[in-house]
Structures are given as C-alpha cells and as structure tokens.
Amino acid sequence: MKVRADVAEMLRAGVPHSRIARELGVSQGTVRRTNHALGLPAPLRGGRPSRYPTLVAVFRGNSEETEDGHVRWTGYRDASSNTPLLFYAGEKTPAPKAAFQLHYGREPIGKPLPTCGMTGCIAGAHLADRPMREANARADAAYDAIFGALSTNDEPPQGT
Template identity: 40%
Template sequence: MITATDPTVTDQEIARHLTSAEVSNRSVAQKLGVSWGRVDEVRQRLQLPTYRRGRRVPERSWEEAVRNRIKTVAGGHAEWTGSRHPLGTPLLSWQGRAETAYRAVFRLHYGRVPVGNIKHVPDCDVEHCVAGEHLEDRVMRDARRAGGAR
C-alpha cells in the first residue's frame, strides 16, 4: 500500500481517473502514487458513488441491458459481450429474468415476441451473431420459404 503521496498530483488529475463507480479508489491511488484517503476525499467532493467490488451499476431497463451487451462488428454482424451457455449460446439475465440473447434481441429489433426457435438468416454465416436483422423466427422462415418478404 502506498502511504506517501505525490504532492504534484492535483485533485483534477485524480478526478479525471474517477470516471465512474466502477473505478476503485485503490486503483487510482496506485496509478497516480497518492494515498487512498486523498482519492476518497476527491470522490466524496465530486459526490461520486462509492466503489463496490464486483458490482456493476444496474441497467435501468431490459432494453438497456440488451444494448449494453451488444458490440457491432464488421459486416453488419453483432457480438454478444454478456454471459454464455457452456455450449456458446449467448444468454441474457436481467433482474431474475433469463432468456437467450437471440430472443431478447429479436424482440427488441422487431418489436414482437418471436414464434418458435430463433435462427440466423441464410446469408449470415457468423456463429452466435446477435444482429437483429440477421435473426428470424418460424413465421419469417415460413414466409421466406413460401417466397414472401420477411
């Protein structure tokens, strides 16, 4: 633990490193060579929430939880950054509600509950892609096979 403080480090520099409740006082203190107490004083002056190890700031809505876990990648595909089933299936768990990310993203993208299993459209070859436009339910597959529009 660092006990001596670097007098050249300003409170503004400390504040720049305290970007959210997910940044600990200890990590800022170690990075800047100042005491934990000084960082805590700056945090309190800025009225930032106290850091809680291992706890994220909870999302305010289900939609926010979905959007926070999607990363857009090349080719219009999307990667799921949240948890996964041991077989790789992307999963969303929010406020005690759990479902596959495919169903959550489908509902958010199309504004309706999917019918049957969610699968990728034929021209999406990226395993576990969660881009809304790359997902289709049974109704959409049946329409595509019948020659109709999606």
C-alpha cells in the same frame, strides 16, 4: 388490492423485500403482491440493484456491433449449451430472443436464427423466427418455379 403506503414507499426507494417485511411486520407475500400491483420490476436475488436500467441497456452492454453490421454477444453464456443469456428483472433470456423482441416488437415463434450467414449473429434485423423462415422458403420455391433454380455460377436475371 389495497396498497399500504409505507410498503409502497419503501419499494419505490429500492429497499429489499426481506427488509421491508422485517421492518414493517408484514409477510414477504404482501410485499411481493404490492410490488406487482405497483408495476415495479421483480427484485434481483440478493436485493442487488441492476447494473442496467432497461432491457435495451442490458443487451447493448453485453454485445458489440462488428464493422460489417453483425452483432456479437460478449456477455454470459450458459456453460452446458453455450447459449448467450442476458439477465434482466430477475429473469434470464436467450440473447437472440431478446434481440428479436427488441427489433420486431414481438415474441419470436420458435427459435430465432440468423439469416445473414454469420454463426451466432444476434443483430435483430438478421434474425428470423419459424414463420419468417417458412415464408422465405415459400418465396424461394415460387422464385425457382417461375425463373428456374439458379446454380452457384448463374447470375440472377437482370431487368430489361
């Protein structure tokens, strides 16, 4: 795609798409395609700049670490499902999904759930997606097959 220098300059300066289209006499589609071709983030509705420059900053600005290493969401929650959501680059993402991506560097497969026992914990290291949970279940079954299932009063075997 051939990029118009005047459109690119205004986009890099953070001018809202509608204003660029109006002032330069181009379509908003041209502005949007140029924005995409330059690799710039999608604008927020209303052309407001983000309070946070990165996804990490959004996550950290809307969560808090507890004294025992868990992370609690302090930001926006969906009114109907109570799902913690973060908003970045014009998109909304469930906070556990973002935490998983930031920690593991990949998209979760299925819903990431806490494995630490704290309801609602979103510490990346405390989250597991479906393949991780399935692998843990297989490992637990193998352990039980080798050593026998432990009751809640039993202690795990000690090394000799």
